[in-house]
Amino acid sequence: MDALAEAALAGASPDELIREDVPGEYLAAYLHAEDAGMFGDAPDKDVRRSLRIGRVPMPELAPDEALVAVMASSVNYNTVWSATFEPLPTFDFLRRFSRQGGYAARHDRPHHVLGSDGAGVIVRVGTGVRHWRLGDHVVISPSYVDDQEPATHADGMLGREQRVWGFETNFGGLAHYAVVRVNQLVPKPTHLTWEEAASVPLCASTAYRMLVSDRGARIKQGDVVLIWGATGGLGSYAVQLVKAGGGIPVGVVGSEDKARALRRLGCDVVINRNDIGLGDRVPSPDEAIALGKQLGRRIRDEVGEDPHVVFDYIGAATFGISVFVVRKGGTVVTCGSSTGYQHQYDNRYLWMNLKRIIGSHAANWQELQECNRLVQLGKLVPALSTVYPLDEIGEAARLVQNNRHIGKVGVLCLAPHTGLGVTDPVLRARFGADRLNPLRDPALPAPSARPTPVVAGPTG
Structure with missing residues (x-):
């Protein structure tokens, strides 16, 4: 660990942090462009083969950016997509971004540092930064937006240059340091540990926009909401x-x-998809209707009515069922397609029953702030289930790739062990550590003896 990272971990003052040099290289989990074709037509694109751990060059900081010493991060499904080079290699994103020139050109490198979540300490700020200072504890939004685009001021997700940090940009959070625009930052909840806080931003804010925001389903008291993949991060x-x-x-x-x-x-109601005959397959349109009838009967037996809203990020395997099962005038809100992007559904059940489909993507800065406030108030708690060290990122991502995880899989970056980062222990005690970790369970997968990760030296 370099001197600047040690100072950040020790809680150094702004004056102490500025005296330490920014290192020329840092440790990161990354992909290399030369590996983009490694899987070919292989039936199992094992992410442990493509994810590398090694030192990468430190990029220059733009005026509107901050350098964050990352204490912890987490695995999202976009890490799996990146590491399988599907639906296309993320190096294509980086090349397109770099064509803007200026600071965007930094992102086109032969390595791609991944990670769209993070919690850590600001150790440097660009010359144009006003509202943050060295030593601030922050969590990082994945929404990377251009605040000089007019559409961004209506909704940060509408700008043409909106990207997902650590997926469509470089210098992500699965590393000792991350480069972020300061409009990605909100204060870290004071009662959470680093790893707990890092499990929140992407998935919680995405779910908030989908369900609560004016741009989503706008749920209200009494609404019945069907949630597919209800123990995933989202x-x-x-x-x-x-x-x-x-x-x-x-x-x-x-x-x-x-x-x-x-x-x-x-x-309130828990349904095992195997009990309705769905299993792991993608049903045909006719099968989706039959499965929807079974699921609808089950929901009506439990709560007496059909769902007002369906929360669907599973995609091809569930979407036809979602459109069928939601009530007349109801809403299906979607933000992803982990089982496939090509959705089939019977449109009669949509148009004749006045249903709506809402596409949703990540969250804007205000939505993140509102969601973060709920976390600080204890109304929303981390979905963290297990934690891996950074040098076992391959195993952590493999767990998510195989859908063997529950909630969020955390990754320790600079933090040497779990339990660090709490700045309000009184508030934490009031909420209770057990209540803050409802998905942490000794029976869940945890780090153990694992294959040695791919370790590489400095890369250009």
Whole structure:
């Protein structure tokens, strides 16, 4: 660990941090462009083969950016997409971005540092930064927007240059340092550890926009909300948001272990997808209607009515069912397609029943701030289930790739162990550590003896 990182970890003052030199290189989890064709037609694109750990060059800081010493990060599904080079290599994103010239040109490198979540300490700010100072504890939004675009001022997600940090940009959060625009930052919740805080930003804010925001489903008290993948990162926060808003969450999961975890979250109705015959396959349109009828009967038996809203990020395997099962005038809100992007559904059940489909993507800065406030108030708690060290990023991402995880998989970056970063222990004690970690379970997968990760030296 370099001197600047050690100072940040030790809680150094701004004056102490500025005296330490920024290192020329830093440790990161990254992909290399030369590996983009490594999988070919292989049936199992094992991300442990493509994810590298090594030292990369430190980029120059732009005037509107901050350098964050990353204490912890987490794995999102975009890390899996990146590491399988699907649906296309992320180096294509970096090349397109770099054509803008100026500071954007930094992003086109033969390595891509991944990671779209992070919690850490600001150790440098650009010359144009006004509202942040060295030593501030922050969490990082994945929404990378251009505040000089007019559309951004209506909604940060509408700008043509909106990107996902650490996926469509370089210098992401699975590293000892991250370069971020300061309009990605919000204060770290004071009662959370580094790893807890890092498990929140992407998934919680995305679920907030989908369900609560004016740009999403705008759930209200009493709404029945069907949540697919209810113990995934997105689903775990969706369950909490529905409960906090006075709604009735109906969660669908794929195993009894996940069903037990979902009950710990307080989900009103828990359904194992195997019980309705769905399993892991993508159903045909006719099968989707038959499965939708079974699921609808099950939901009506439990709560007496059809769902007002369906929260769907699963995609091809569930979307036809979602459109069928949501009530007349109801809403299907989607932000992803982990089982496939090509959705089939019977349009008669959409138009004749006045249903709506809302596409949603990440969250704007205000939505992140509103979501972060709920975390600080204890109304929303981390979905963290297990934590890996950075040098085991391959195993952490493999867990997500195989859907063997529950909630969020955390990654320790500079933090040497879990439990650090709390600045308000009184508030933490008031909330209770157990309540803040409903998905942490000794039976869940945890770091153990694993294959040695790919370790590389400095790269250009």
